Amino acid sequence: MPTRRKPKTLMDLPSPTSLSSWWNFGSLLGLMLISQTATGIFLAMHYKADVRLAFDSVSYMSREVFHGWLIQNLHANGASFFFICLYFHIGRGIYYGSYLNKNTWFIGIALLLLLMTTAFMGYILPWGQMSFWAATVITSLISTIPHIGKPIMEWIWGGFSVDDPTLTRLFTLHFIMPFVIMGTITMHLATLHHSGSNNPTGLKSTTDMVPLHPYFTMKDISFGVFVMFILVMITLTTPSLFIEPENFMKANPMITPTHIKPEWYFLFIYAILRTPPSKATGVILAMLAIMGLAMMPKLHFSNQRSMTHRPISQFMFWTLTATICALTWAGGTPLAYPMNAIGAAATTTYFILLFIIMPITAKFENTM
Secondary structure, X not given: OOOOOOOOOHHHOEEEOOOOHHHHHHHHXXXXXXXXXXXXXXXXXXXXXXXXXXXXXXXXXXXXXXXXXXXHHHHHHHHHHHHHHHHHHHHHHHHOOHHHOHHHHHHHHHHHHHHHHHHHHHHHOOOEHHHHHHHHHHHHHHHHOOOOHHHHHHHHHOOOOOOXXXXXXXXXXXXXXXXXXHHHHHHHHHHHHHHOOOOOOOOOOOOOEEEHHHHOHHHHHHHHHHHHHHHHHHHHHOOOOOOOHHHHOEOOOOOOOOOOOOOHHHHHHHHHHHOOOOHHHHHHHHHHHHHHHHHOOOOOOOOOOOOOOOHHHHXXXXXXXXXXXXXXXXXXXXXXXXXXXXXXXXXXXXXXXXXXXXXXXHHHHXXX
């Protein structure tokens, strides 16, 4: 029997022929990381990490720097595109059972946390009203850690409130983090290539492989061109589409916005965070909502890896997706009736679906 030739380069990597377009979001994330890093470096050349100058330096970039408005808006809107690709990538992993590649999945969760931290720090840097108050509210959550929470919070602030030392530290970390993320992505890809890529059927397809190039590289390039085209079109036509209007005002510690909220891609977590009356309980639930993904391999009770041939699990997956959309909607509104009730119901539904109903459904389908 002829043996399969060992790939000499990444381009020769054997890939399942059944890979669908959902697998393109991994390469799109790499493209968005390159775009964000490149535009971020140019923005860092003109940014001033000083509470008196930060807001004006961002304005200066848009008005005075040659094509600065384009670079800034590509960076701002690129963050939203980054998380759109990221959530599709995670959703594909859940739907097709990619979490059973445990090492790859756990490194992926670490990447998610790094990306969320980096995005949060980037949201603070323009030093608008929403930036300042989001920094104040989110960093104050550290104080919920018993005994050591408040000292850690003040250490991060560099004082007794969010001020100049805080901004300088966040800017430094925001600049360094993309390179940390690149290193983590290398580990992510190394474990993926060691275990092999999953496919829509969830079955091993060692006999039905094609080289990565040109079959999938051309597909990745096509998707990349399309996504970048959409990003550029949004940047040129509606550059403020994803930007909170409150953030066009300079940060003022003496005036609190009517409704403090993070960027749209964190709204579902924010809705979970503010649902319980206790701040500590909210922080625990928010962390569980993310870190619960690490429990997915343990909660996989199905005999089949993928949901492709499991209609009830498919229904539950899309119900979970709708629940996350409801949480995003609720998180973007003031905490008042009926949105507080919708947020509480969606939070309860999220945890019940993820940790109870979906595993039971998978076990039930084994008997069908």
